[in-house]
Amino acid sequence: MAHAIQVDLHLDTPTQIFKKKIGLDSLRGLEAGLPQLKAGGTNIAMMVLWPPLKSDHLKRTMDLLRVMEKEIQRLDEVVLIHNPDEARNAVKGSKIGIMLSLEGAHGLGHENWKQVLEILHKKGLSAIGITWSFSNRFAGSSADEGGGLTQVGFELVRECFRRGIIMDVSHASRETTLQICSQSPVPVIASHSDAYSIKAHHRNLRDEEIRCIAETGGVIGLNFHAPFIGKDADIKLVADHADYISKIGGHRSVALGSDFDGFIKKPRGLEDAGKLKALWDELRSRGWSKEQIKGIQGENFLRAWKKVLDGSEDKKKF
Numbered sequence: 001m002a003h004a005i006q007v008d009l010h011l012d013t014p015t016q017i018f019k020k021k022i023g024l025d026s027l028r029g030l031e032a033g034l035p036q037l038k039a040g041g042t043n044i045a046m047m048v049l050w051p052p053l054k055s056d057h058l059k060r061t062m063d064l065l066r067v068m069e070k071e072i073q074r075l076d077e078v079v080l081i082h083n084p085d086e087a088r089n090a091v092k093g094s095k096i097g098i099m100l101s102l103e104g105a106h107g108l109g110h111e112n113w114k115q116v117l118e119i120l121h122k123k124g125l126s127a128i129g130i131t132w133s134f135s136n137r138f139a140g141s142s143a144d145e146g147g148g149l150t151q152v153g154f155e156l157v158r159e160c161f162r163r164g165i166i167m168d169v170s171h172a173s174r175e176t177t178l179q180i181c182s183q184s185p186v187p188v189i190a191s192h193s194d195a196y197s198i199k200a201h202h203r204n205l206r207d208e209e210i211r212c213i214a215e216t217g218g219v220i221g222l223n224f225h226a227p228f229i230g231k232d233a234d235i236k237l238v239a240d241h242a243d244y245i246s247k248i249g250g251h252r253s254v255a256l257g258s259d260f261d262g263f264i265k266k267p268r269g270l271e272d273a274g275k276l277k278a279l280w281d282e283l284r285s286r287g288w289s290k291e292q293i294k295g296i297q298g299e300n301f302l303r304a305w306k307k308v309l310d311g312s313e314d315k316k317k318f
């Protein structure tokens with residue numbers, strides 16, 4: 001189909017182009033550069049600003065933002081998008097829509113996080129992962145079992161809801177995830193996590209977390225990192241996670257968040273973003289309907305995103 005939406009909720013490509021000093025259109029060195037995205041049909045790409053633990057967090061966030069701004073300006077084929085309508089328009093115009101996300105609220109720096117959030121939002125930030133692989137002053141991470149939301153964490157979540165910024169609980173502790181989802185007035189996403197019942201890894205979601213995210217109207221992006229997928233990871237095992245998440249949360253809760261360019265160990269058959277068609281074929285062979293596949297490809301996420309943005313002024317309930 002000509003203008004089918006295909007969203008990937010987690011691409012670490014900004015880090016690769018920053019470190020390797022290459023372009024988003026580079027023919028080499030990327031798993032989810034323009035050539036691979038086009039080959040695999042991804043036309044909405046959540047590009048992640050990720051400050052590693054050992055970095056000046058705020059500076060790295062801003063460096064990665066600048067890298068992406070430069071690429072968006074330089075390349076006619078890509079456009080920064082801020083809402084589902086812009087996503088659809090980008091795709092209609094045969095462009096690739098870029099969304100920006102911050103992976104870990106530590107990226108807001110040590111000083112005035114509200115001001116930094118405001119700046120990033122103005123620059124087009126659409127989503128925030130509340131933690132990365134360590135607990136921060138806002139919330140506990142799954143990696144160190146750092147508990148739930150702190151006082152300032154509650155404030156951050158409230159501020160994101162007010163602004164219509166998507167809350168992302170991938171990497172968050174179970175406590176944090178359940179706290180946010182059970183009280184959220186809008187959909188919450190886990191941009192790049194799999195099912196704990198299939199592979200018991202702290203980065204994956206327990207059934208109660210899947211259920212809680214689904215109940216907000218949110219989605220879970222399938223992550224392709226082999227240690228999260230399971231032993232001898234291949235397309236079939238990735239599809240098992242999709243089947244399982246849909247069984248617990250419903251088909252409408254499944255999305256894609258590959259983690260390409262995030263130093264992942266790839267499953268057999270899904271070596272880069274150009275290979276995604278094989279996954280849709282696998283799901284089709286398992287009885288997923290056309291509508292359900294369109295859902296996982298992007299419609300589920302766009303529906304959730306619209307709800308996050310709609311009436312975000314009244315999100316004072318949290």
Ligand SMILES: [Zn+2]
Pocket residue numbers: 103171192
């Ligand atoms: Zn991650």
